[in-house]
Amino acid sequence: MVEDKINSNESEGAFNDFIEDRIDEMVDEILNDGNFDHFGDRNSDIIVDANDIIPPTFTYGDEGGGQGQGPGQEGGGKIKFGVPYKRFMELIASKLRLPDLSKEGNGKIKEISYAYKTFGPTGILLDKKRTFKRALRTSIATGSYVPQEDKWDVEIRRKDRRFKIPERVENPKYKAVVFYMGDISYSTFGERLEMEKRLVNFIQSWLDFNYGTNNVEHRFIVHDMDAYEVQQDEFYQVSNIGGTKASIAFDLVYQLAFHDYSVSSTNFYAFYFGDGEVFGNDSKEITEILTESMCPVFNRIGITEVLPGRWSRLNQDLSKNFSHHPKVRLSKIQSNSQTIDVIKALFGEYK
Amino acid sequence: MRLINTDPELFELEQRVKHHAKAMNRSLPEMRFFILDRLEFASLLEKHVYPTSPSNIWEGKKMINKKLQIESGQESGIYYEVVQTGNPSYAYLNNTNSPMMQASVMAHVVGHCEFSELNVLKDSNMDRTEFIMHLVKKVDNGRFQMGEKNYLNFWNAAESIIPLISPHSQFNLNRSIEDDTHHGQETDSTVPEEKVKVLLRPFSHTMDTLLKTSSNEQIWQEELQKKTQQEQISRQGYRLFAPCQDILGFLKNYAPCSWSEKAILNYMYVTHSTHDFVVRTQIMNEGWAMYWEKKIMMELFKEKAVKGIIDYAKTFSGVCLPRPFFARNPYHLGYNLWTHIEQLYEKGKISLDYWEETDQQKKNDWDIKPSNRPIQELENLVKTVTDYEFLRRFLTPELIFKFHLNRIPKQQAKGMGINKNDIVKEDDHWSWIQPKMVKNEMLNFFTHFYRPRIYIIDNDFKDGGLLIFHRNDYRKLRKDWIRPTLANINFIWKSPVYLISGNTLYSYSNHKMDEIEVNEVSFDQVAEKLQNFEKPVIV
Numbered sequence: 001m002v003e004d005k006i007n008s009n010e011s012e013g014a015f016n017d018f019i020e021d022r023i024d025e026m027v028d029e030i031l032n033d034g035n036f037d038h039f040g041d042r043n044s045d046i047i048v049d050a051n052d053i054i055p056p057t058f059t060y061g062d063e064g065g066g067q068g069q070g071p072g073q074e075g076g077g078k079i080k081f082g083v084p085y086k087r088f089m090e091l092i093a094s095k096l097r098l099p100d101l102s103k104e105g106n107g108k109i110k111e112i113s114y115a116y117k118t119f120g121p122t123g124i125l126l127d128k129k130r131t132f133k134r135a136l137r138t139s140i141a142t143g144s145y146v147p148q149e150d151k152w153d154v155e156i157r158r159k160d161r162r163f164k165i166p167e168r169v170e171n172p173k174y175k176a177v178v179f180y181m182g183d184i185s186y187s188t189f190g191e192r193l194e195m196e197k198r199l200v201n202f203i204q205s206w207l208d209f210n211y212g213t214n215n216v217e218h219r220f221i222v223h224d225m226d227a228y229e230v231q232q233d234e235f236y237q238v239s240n241i242g243g244t245k246a247s248i249a250f251d252l253v254y255q256l257a258f259h260d261y262s263v264s265s266t267n268f269y270a271f272y273f274g275d276g277e278v279f280g281n282d283s284k285e286i287t288e289i290l291t292e293s294m295c296p297v298f299n300r301i302g303i304t305e306v307l308p309g310r311w312s313r314l315n316q317d318l319s320k321n322f323s324h325h326p327k328v329r330l331s332k333i334q335s336n337s338q339t340i341d342v343i344k345a346l347f348g349e350y351k
Numbered sequence: 352m353r354l355i356n357t358d359p360e361l362f363e364l365e366q367r368v369k370h371h372a373k374a375m376n377r378s379l380p381e382m383r384f385f386i387l388d389r390l391e392f393a394s395l396l397e398k399h400v401y402p403t404s405p406s407n408i409w410e411g412k413k414m415i416n417k418k419l420q421i422e423s424g425q426e427s428g429i430y431y432e433v434v435q436t437g438n439p440s441y442a443y444l445n446n447t448n449s450p451m452m453q454a455s456v457m458a459h460v461v462g463h464c465e466f467s468e469l470n471v472l473k474d475s476n477m478d479r480t481e482f483i484m485h486l487v488k489k490v491d492n493g494r495f496q497m498g499e500k501n502y503l504n505f506w507n508a509a510e511s512i513i514p515l516i517s518p519h520s521q522f523n524l525n526r527s528i529e530d531d532t533h534h535g536q537e538t539d540s541t542v543p544e545e546k547v548k549v550l551l552r553p554f555s556h557t558m559d560t561l562l563k564t565s566s567n568e569q570i571w572q573e574e575l576q577k578k579t580q581q582e583q584i585s586r587q588g589y590r591l592f593a594p595c596q597d598i599l600g601f602l603k604n605y606a607p608c609s610w611s612e613k614a615i616l617n618y619m620y621v622t623h624s625t626h627d628f629v630v631r632t633q634i635m636n637e638g639w640a641m642y643w644e645k646k647i648m649m650e651l652f653k654e655k656a657v658k659g660i661i662d663y664a665k666t667f668s669g670v671c672l673p674r675p676f677f678a679r680n681p682y683h684l685g686y687n688l689w690t691h692i693e694q695l696y697e698k699g700k701i702s703l704d705y706w707e708e709t710d711q712q713k714k715n716d717w718d719i720k721p722s723n724r725p726i727q728e729l730e731n732l733v734k735t736v737t738d739y740e741f742l743r744r745f746l747t748p749e750l751i752f753k754f755h756l757n758r759i760p761k762q763q764a765k766g767m768g769i770n771k772n773d774i775v776k777e778d779d780h781w782s783w784i785q786p787k788m789v790k791n792e793m794l795n796f797f798t799h800f801y802r803p804r805i806y807i808i809d810n811d812f813k814d815g816g817l818l819i820f821h822r823n824d825y826r827k828l829r830k831d832w833i834r835p836t837l838a839n840i841n842f843i844w845k846s847p848v849y850l851i852s853g854n855t856l857y858s859y860s861n862h863k864m865d866e867i868e869v870n871e872v873s874f875d876q877v878a879e880k881l882q883n884f885e886k887p888v889i890v
Contacts, residue, residue: 004352005352005391006352006387006391006394006395006398006402007390007391007394008394008397008398008404008410008411008414010406010411011397011404011406011407011408011409011410011411011414012411012414012415013406013411014406014407014408014411014503015408015409015410015411015412015415016411016415018408018411018503053408053412055409055507055510055511055513055839056511056832056835056836056839057511057512057513057514057515057832057836058514058515058803058805058821058828058829058832058833058836058850059514059802059803059828059829059832060802060803060826060827060828060829061826061827061828061829061830079412
């Protein structure tokens with residue numbers, strides 16, 4: 001007997017390779033039909049549900065009955081396997097040939113602050129409340145404070161003193177901030193809403209993957225004639241029928257970026273979704289904001305017309321100044337199958 | 352994996368078990384015991400009880416699954432006994448079992464090893480495990496020659512044909528194919544047939560000529576048949592003269608494969624062909640093993656080599672739990688049948704005198720010591736019959752009742768659609784069905800093993816195609832698996848492949864499957880045509 005240890009390592013490896021190929025096929029499928037529903041929660045393993053593999057052979061069909069009596073086939077159902085989120089995103093990135101964004105910007109600076117979280121017997125700032133509580137307890141124990149006997153003395157001894165002790169807290173500065181802008185004046189429901197959700201979902205996942213989940217802040221701005229910040233859920237829910245002005249959303253985003261963050265140490269991204277129907281000199285104002293304010297500090301600005309109609313002209317107007325711009329990307333999406341093209345347009349590099 | 356002599360306690364037990372087996376006059380091959388840990392055990396089973404196997408995704412899949420089950424506590428990883436019979440036999444002990452359990456496993460293995468040595472199907476052969484290790488090496492060499500992708504593709508295609516092995520079928524290779532050379536098969540399954548002694552007859556040429564009733568036409572036909580037969584053999588090297596049920600065996604020998612591909616088919620055939628022996632002898636085999644296990648264990652308890660007789664009794668009765676006929680427990684049925692037969696022999700109840708006795712009272716009180724020892728008679732049975740004959744001869748209606756083979760939970764009996772007339776007795780929980788029906792069903796199992804019966808009936812169908820025949824048993828084949836299975840056979844045969852099932856002829860070639868309606872032919876018609884040197888099916 002040659003073998004010292006009986007194992008199936010080689011066969012397990014062969015099966016794992018087989019599964020790798022399956023995952024590769026699955027990523028291709030996702031990319032082909034633009035279906036990002038597999039994503040689930042960000043940063044969690046992607047559970048892949050595939051048909052179980054059984055060697056086919058001549059066997060009785062279901063209609064014959066009595067299957068339970070024979071040497072039944074195993075499974076016949078599904079096999080599940082988990083793909084680490086990072087691995088999955090790497091596959092997506094390599095398939096789409098997306099650049100590694102984390103190289104951009106200076107994102108490793110940390111904000112240092114002090115929080116008073118612990119308390120000790122020595123220090124500078126006396127915590128009066130805690131000190132008094134301890135002194136009261138001691139006085140009761142020593143018998144100097146007995147209200148029934150009309151003794152009211154609370155002695156504050158050295159041991160009872162409690163001081164606030166500051167603790168150094170290092171908060172990473174946001175490596176990236178992403179602004180999502182949505183036009184709520186157009187009919188964002190049904191297919192249009194699904195497309196927008198998918199795109200936003202991918203952008204969130206992609207940037208989280210590049211900078212680390214905790215290092216990216218996602219902010220959502222909606223606008224009609226006015227622009228204001230909302231929570232993510234509301235981003236898809238609020239709607240209004242009436243006039244619209246997109247430039248105010250861009251202006252608000254710039255203001256937020258400028259006032260809320262350190263411009264020198266943050267990677268800014270902004271993505272606009274709308275039907276592209278703009279009025280008056282809205283396009284001109286957007287061009288000005290982009291050129292003068294946003295382009296110098298933002299890493300990437302994406303403007304996507306979702307199911308554009310015959311009156312949509314935002315991209316058309318902007319393309320005069322921003323076609324093949326290194327930072328401003330213009331795209332249109334008419335169907336789910338174009339999701340990948342839009343992602344490539346938003347994040348890919350011009351050759 | 353370590354040898355048993357690395358554990359002094361188990362080594363001592365092994366010696367005692369072997370001693371008692373010898374004292375009981377058992378015919379045993381060399382038995383080698385090894386101790387494995389839980390995962391090694393799981394892996395060994397996936398390798399079909401051989402220590403090595405070529406890399407393949409199916410073993411990998413099952414092992415990964417099993418590891419998950421063991422880790423999540425869904426599978427204990429404790430197995431009763433695992434043995435690869437042959438000479439030497441290799442038996443594997445699970446290191447998590449208690450010494451009493453290990454002793455019972457070793458005693459059980461004694462029964463299996465002897466059964467394989469003695470049984471008419473001759474399962475035991477020299478150096479089986481070593482031979483498999485040699486085949487694994489050949490497959491590994493072939494794998495490098497084929498390249499990983501081609502190797503996996505071929506292996507996966509061949510997996511489809513593994514269930515189509517029938518080395519002991521009435522229509523196995525020996526009984527369906529004749530060839531011009533003796534094939535030096537690297538297999539163990541063929542049983543050397545006894546040479547038929549040709550009786551000398553008085554010879555008179557004149558008388559023969561006068562008595563010959565054959566017409567010239569007949570003589571000419573016979574000559575033509577012989578000529579066709581010779582031509583076919585000389586052209587292809589072999590000829591089908593009956594349907595061949597051993598499809599993997601056929602492809603292994605006659606498919607146009609490279610030596611690397613043949614190595615894979617050969618490995619698969621040799622590792623899986625023993626399953627046919629197991630399924631045909633399981634009741635006798637397990638019963639024989641339980642019988643000797645108990646005998647040896649009693650000796651071990653007597654001499655206090657092991658402790659825990661109560662635990663052993665519990666384990667034994669757990670293993671020998673009665674089950675209804677469709678979920679038959681070979682341990683229970685086999686053990687009880689062997690002990691019953693032994694009692695019959697002890698009292699001389701298997702004799703002509705006993706059968707010819709007409710007085711029932713005398714028959715009941717019959718106790719005539721036989722000339723042979725009962726155990727010799729039991730050994731003769733092992734040497735001459737398999738499960739089918741074993742049950743046919745000895746499973747009486749009384750025993751069917753006694754072994755609870757016809758007792759089914761009432762609710763289940765309803766679900767199975769059993770006719771009310773077939774139920775002979777009922778209480779609140781159980782229904783007892785006709786014992787005759789049970790016996791028939793149990794015997795029928797050995798004709799189909801609950802699997803479709805598939806045969807190769809023409810190796811030159813439509814100019815080089817392989818024609819496969821599904822013997823009609825009024826059940827349809829699983830439709831969505833016909834195409835991938837034919838594709839896999841086509842991958843191995845490398846020419847078009849056809850399947851007749853009912854009145855449909857499926858054909859597969861160039862990644863395309865077609866089906867056309869044909870006149871249904873019976874199996875008997877096909878067999879007859881083959882015997883008459885005719886094409887079994889012409890479309």
